[in-house]
């Protein structure tokens with residue numbers, strides 16, 4: 001079976017990992033960094049992703065997308081309150097947000113697909129094979145639309161998403177593999193944009209999730225905003241400047257707020273600095289950890305209510321928790337650690353790198369799916385109740401939250417009017433009484449044969465699969481015939497839209513292939529240059545001077561070709577260099593052989 | 607309702623209803639995997655949760671035994687282990703896992719387990735009570751009045767404080783009452799299991815069975831009613 005990689009598609013950072021002989025490993029990029037910042041920039045020279053794109057946040061804010069995950073599976077109305085924080089133009093089409101970047105508009109799954117492609121390329125370069133299958137992680141508290149949007153992103157990136165798994169559960173797999181833990185654990189995951197808490201029971205290789213809760217709009221981004229708002233207010237007071245009118249400076253202040261926050265995880269006091277626009281000089285502000293903590297106390301408190309709810313749903317109290325595991329960059333904040341420790345009464349674990357543990361767990365799950373790991377099994381739950389709208393706009397629950405998945409439920413439907421030929425069904429997700437207060441997932445119309453009222457019997461099966469995604473089947477109980485249902489998602493791309501996006505992305509795929517060839521040729525050329533230079537140093541005295549000169553010329557030619565953009569030219573110059581350096585290679589080989597022989601003689605003598 | 611007929615159809619017979627492998631057509635007598643082609647078999651829709659998990663229809667179940675059976679069957683059915691298999695097998699694995707999860711959830715909780723058994727044995731759809739149980743009638747009507755008064759009262763007033771104290775007392779009474787019902791249920795569960803273990807089918811045991819089931823049903827529906835009232839009460843005063 002083809003290799004399956006594990007991907008952590010984060011709000012702030014994304015990573016790709018694979019299973020290397022029983023050990024999960026994160027794949028580093030050329031810059032030797034394991035994390036790809038989840039930033040995509042549309043530049044005049046094309047699209048860039050990750051670290052280089054991050055530089056465009058301040059250079060070209062209107063066309064550089066970050067935190068795209070906050071928009072997955074959302075409509076404009078859902079995120080109205082935070083649009084002002086983002087420097088790009090938004091539109092909406094079919095209940096799905098679009099970013100207007102330059103001339104074109106892009107949906108959140110399309111932007112996420114660009115990040116996924118970067119990770120795919122990274123894995124392909126490292127593993128030397130084509131990668132088409134992946135396990136992708138999502139916050140446990142993601143609803144059906146957000147999960148579906150993530151799956152769409154995978155498809156657009158040319159990846160078959162074999163499984164969507166929850167981030168805290170993925171983390172527990174990585175921990176479980178390493179520590180062989182048994183007992184009840186709580187995984188607290190606070191990243192850039194989302195918060196999750198999951199409570200699991202680990203026993204003989206089974207990872208059974210007992211309950212999960214969270215907030216898909218709570219994370220380090222919100223902390224950065226509080227700090228940035230403080231700076232912006234003070235800049236207005238002190239310098240009479242409203243930074244809101246300078247999108248590039250808004251990004252700069254956000255980034256400086258984040259850096260300040262990160263420093264305060266290690267030191268008690270630090271100074272933030274920001275160059276101001278229009279020659280207004282420089283803003284400096286000393287911030288202490290105490291000040292940061294009183295500013296962010298409320299936000300961190302907000303993570304505790306979901307923890308208590310999860311405990312209650314699992315029918316446990318903090319004393320029942322054997323271990324607490326911290327995941328996500330924001331759990332490096334001392335206040336977070338302190339509050340978590342107080343709540344559970346235990347020192348939390350953070351042996352595994354909180355940035356990487358989710359990706360490592362995704363690789364473990366990928367290995368389970370490919371049949372490599374057989375002793376571990378994850379039994380996860382659905383985070384939100386699933387229901388249908390009934391008379392009077394009330395939600396009637398069909399599958400309760402925290403039900404182990406796969407989960408199925410059947411409901412029988414009939415008609416109220418003679419000759420009625422359809423029944424409209426509205427599917428909802430959430431915990432509120434009224435339909436309108438819950439998330440609308442989808443609507444569909446059941447086809448019913450025209451009969452007297454109450455006679456038709458249509459059985460609808462709601463099935464939540466192991467990805468936490470809903471499937472609906474309907475069967476006419478009188479005829480035994482199944483009917484296919486066209487479910488229209490309330491906040492998602494339609495199948496034909498996804499297909500169009502896949503096609504669009506294929507148009508760029510040709511570019512991708514040549515880009516990869518170039519990257520690989522440059523890498524190989526770099527390696528050849530290094531070894532040849534080393535050989536010249538070691539063995540230059542062994543060959544004729546015209547051989548040395550020829551090698552030097554070929555080296556210079558390859559260096560020049562390496563800066564160009566044609567991989568074929570690079571490969572040709574590499575062949576030239578190998579040819580020119582042959583005398584040197586041969587001389588070195590003979591030399592080492594000679595030394596080897598001499599060595600032998602000496603040892604024979606003694 | 608013809609109870610007798612239901613009782614005589616043993617779990618074994620239900621299992622036998624599915625007798626052929628969907629893939630190679632060889633005989634499979636209630637096994638989850640075909641002996642010959644090793645393909646997973648769909649858990650029959652007619653199979654009850656007790657049989658599905660390999661437990662007799664008793665009301666006392668060792669939670670650890672149930673859990674280990676659940677884990678064992680999860681390892682057999684879970685879609686994770688069918689990723690490389692055919693589309694048919696994947697569909698069966700999904701359906702079986704969903705069924706297993708429901709079976710485990712139902713049998714794990716003693717009350718849900720009893721309600722389910724009642725449904726199997728006596729064909730009882732869960733009775734939803736709309737009026738208070740006879741022996742609590744007066745008390746509950748009065749409680750409803752006190753609740754209404756309390757909701758209308760100014761929270762800071764003395765009246766509210768008095769009403770709240772009264773409600774607290776009511777709560778204690780009702781909770782004690784709930785405990786009594788739990789105890790009574792526990793006794794019925796034991797009686798049921800003894801009868802079940804004896805496995806006789808005389809007129810006398812049948813009458814005894816029906817008595818236990820009827821009594822159980824009454825207590826279960828009263829219990830739900832009282833539980834809802836207590837929840838309402840707690841929500842109001844907290």
Ligand SMILES: Nc1ncnc2c1ncn2[C@@H]1O[C@H](COP(=O)(O)OP(=O)(O)O)[C@@H](O)[C@H]1O
Nearest residue numbers: 010011012013191192193220265328329330332
């Ligand atoms: N040392 C630190 N102190 C405080 N916050 C940090 C620290 N390191 C990273 N973060 C924050 O963690 C968040 C990113 O965490 P990560 O787990 O990578 O997020 P995500 O999974 O959402 O991509 C960012 O908000 C970042 O500012």
Ligand SMILES: [Mg+2]
Nearest residue numbers: 010191328358
């Ligand atoms: Mg994360």
